[in-house]
Amino acid sequence: MERTKKGKRPPGGRAFRMAWALPAALAAVVSLAACGSGGNEPAKAKTEILVSAAASLKDSLEEIAADYERNHSDVDLVFNYGSSGTLQKQIEQGAPADLFFSAGAKQMDALKKEGLVADSATLLRNELVVVVPADSGLKAESLQDLASDSISKIAIGQPESVPAGAYAQEALDKSALADELGSKLVFAKDVRQVLSYVETGNAEAGFVYRTDANTSDKVRVALAVPDDLHEPIVYPAGVLSGSKHAKEAEAFYDYLKGQEAAGVFQKYGFQLP
Numbered sequence: 176m177e178r179t180k181k182g183k184r185p186p187g188g189r190a191f192r193m194a195w196a197l198p199a200a201l202a203a204v205v206s207l208a209a210c211g212s213g214g215n216e217p218a219k220a221k222t223e224i225l226v227s228a229a230a231s232l233k234d235s236l237e238e239i240a241a242d243y244e245r246n247h248s249d250v251d252l253v254f255n256y257g258s259s260g261t262l263q264k265q266i267e268q269g270a271p272a273d274l275f276f277s278a279g280a281k282q283m284d285a286l287k288k289e290g291l292v293a294d295s296a297t298l299l300r301n302e303l304v305v306v307v308p309a310d311s312g313l314k315a316e317s318l319q320d321l322a323s324d325s326i327s328k329i330a331i332g333q334p335e336s337v338p339a340g341a342y343a344q345e346a347l348d349k350s351a352l353a354d355e356l357g358s359k360l361v362f363a364k365d366v367r368q369v370l371s372y373v374e375t376g377n378a379e380a381g382f383v384y385r386t387d388a389n390t391s392d393k394v395r396v397a398l399a400v401p402d403d404l405h406e407p408i409v410y411p412a413g414v415l416s417g418s419k420h421a422k423e424a425e426a427f428y429d430y431l432k433g434q435e436a437a438g439v440f441q442k443y444g445f446q447l448p
Contacts, residue, residue, distance in 0.1 A: 219249060221248075221249055221250060221251040222249060222250050222251065222420050222423050223251045223253055223420075224250060224251070224252050224253065224273045224274065224420055224423055224424055224427055225253050225254075225255060225271055225272050225273050225274075226252060226253070226254050226255070226272070226273065226274045226275075226276060226427075227254075227255045227257075227262040227265065227266065227270075227272040227274070227275050227276070228254055228255070228256055228262075228275075228276040229256070229257075229258070229259045229262070229276060229277055229278035229279075229338070229365075229366075229410070230256045230257060230258065230278075230365040230366055230367045231278055231301070231339070231366050231367070231383075231384050231386055231387055232256070232276055232278070232410070233254070233256050233367070234386075234390055234443055235386075235439050235440050235442075235443040235445065236254060236276070237254075238439050239430075239431070239435075239436050239439050239440075240252040240254070242435065242439070243427065243430055247426075250423055250426075250427070252427065255272065256365075257364075257365055258332065258333070258336045258337040258338075258364060258365040258366075259277040259278045259279050259282040259336070259337070259338050260282055260333075260335060260336030260337060260338070261336050261364075261365075262275065262277070262282070263275075263277070263282040263285060263286060264336075266286060266291060266415065267285075267286070267289065267291065271419075272415055272418075273414065273415060273418040273419070273420055273421075273423075273424035274412065274413070274414050274415065274418070274424050274427065274428055275292065275295075275412065275413055275415060276298075276410065276411075276412040276431075277338070277410065277411055277412070278301070278338040278339065278366075278384075278408075278410055279338030279341070279408075279409070280297070280406075280409050280411055281338070281341075282338070283295055283411040283413060286413070286415075287413070290416060291415060291416055291417065292413040292414070292415055292416060293413065293414050293415065293416045293418075293421075294413055294414055294428075295411050295412060295413025295414075296411060296412065296413070296432065297409045297410065297411045297448045298410055298411065298412050298431060298432060298440075298447075298448070299409070299410035299440055299445040299446065299447065299448065300407065300408060300409055300410070300445070300446040300447070300448055301384045301385060301386055301408045301410065301444075301445060301446065302384065302385040302399060302400075302402075302408065302446075303339065303342050303343060303346065303382060303383075303384060303385075303399075303400040303405060303408060304382075304383060304384070304385050304388055304396045304397075304398065304399050304400060305318070305321070305380055305381070305382055305396070305397050305398040305399075305400065306370070306373050306380065306381055306383055306387075306388050306394040306395065306396055306397065307373065307379060307380050307381075307394065307395060307397045308373060308374070308376060308379070308393065308394060308395075309392065309393050309394055309395050311379065311395070311397070313325065313326070313379070313380070313397055314397070315397045315398040316398070317350075317398070318346065318347065318350045318352055318398070318400070318404075319350070319352065320398070321352070321356055321359075321380060322352065322355055322356060325379070326359065326379045326380055327359060327379065328359055328361045328372075328377065328378040328379055328380075329356060329359045329360055329361065329378060329379070329380045329381065329382075330360075330361045330362075330363055330368075330369040330372040330373055330377070330378035330380070330381035330382070331343050331344070331360050331361070331362060331363065331369060331381065331382050332362070332363050332364075332365060332366050332368075332369055332382070333362050333363065333364065336364075337363070337364070337365055337366060338408070339366040339369070339382060339383060339384055340362070340363075340366075340369075340382070342382075342400075342405040342406065342408060343382035343400070343405075345404065345405040345406065346382075346400050346401075346404035346405045349404045349405075350404060361377070361378050366383050366384060366387055367387065369381040369382065369383050369387075370383050370387050370388075370390075370391060370394065373393075373394050374391060374393040374394055380397065381394075382400070384408070385399070385444050386443050386444040386445055389443060389444045390443075409448065410445070412428060412431055413428075414428050
């Protein structure tokens with residue numbers, strides 16, 4: 176039994192306690208009812224927008240997504256990162272996606288030709304560089320320096336599916352170095368794996384985008400590959416024709432083309448077209 180100070184019984188006895196408990200119980204019932212209904216209409220389920228994006232876009236898109244979702248609480252952005260060629264094949268084979276953000280025009284053009292992309296635009300540009308471990312003493316003035324005996328492994332994305340690898344292969348071909356360096360090449364599934372190979376010492380050098388080099392303090396840029404040695408590095412984005420949430424996908428697509436997103440992309444080293 177509840178007691179007051181000095182062991183005295185509460186005033187009014189049992190009748191007092193019942194009179195006090197009744198309104199309290201009613202208040203609890205009302206409170207529970209309000210909690211059950213949220214006080215308003217039930218919260219709507221979020222619309223999930225699936226974005227298939229080039230691996231080199233990961234850092235910038237994660238920041239952009241966080242900003243976007245803060246102002247669009249009804250949208251949940253989900254990203255599928257990989258090489259642009261692999262993502263293209265997935266879409267062609269029917270993998271679900273609402274928006275495609277490629278690191279090359281070739282992949283986007285192929286999907287547009289097949290009628291799989293409703294609308295697209297080039298949003299960004301990038302630069303191809305050669306990176307080496309941060310503590311490497313290699314000094315390179317041209318791609319010819321990669322033929323040095325001090326370099327036994329050069330990481331490069333698979334040219335068939337990784338745009339950065341295709342640009343690198345093109346640069347080696349135009350520099351007449353493809354045959355000389357062929358035995359040194361170590362192929363990776365995407366540009367981030369190339370970066371990882373150099374970071375971990377599994378390759379003495381690697382071809383990545385400048386934006387990828389900017390994300391790591393374990394590598395340094397040894398050489399910027401001249402632009403005239405490869406096709407322009409562009410990043411087109413487009414909403415897929417088969418999107419089940421075309422309206423929401425278009426809204427995010429428009430946001431990616433806006434000033435707020437542009438500021439984030441530039442922070443990570445991308446150039447605007």
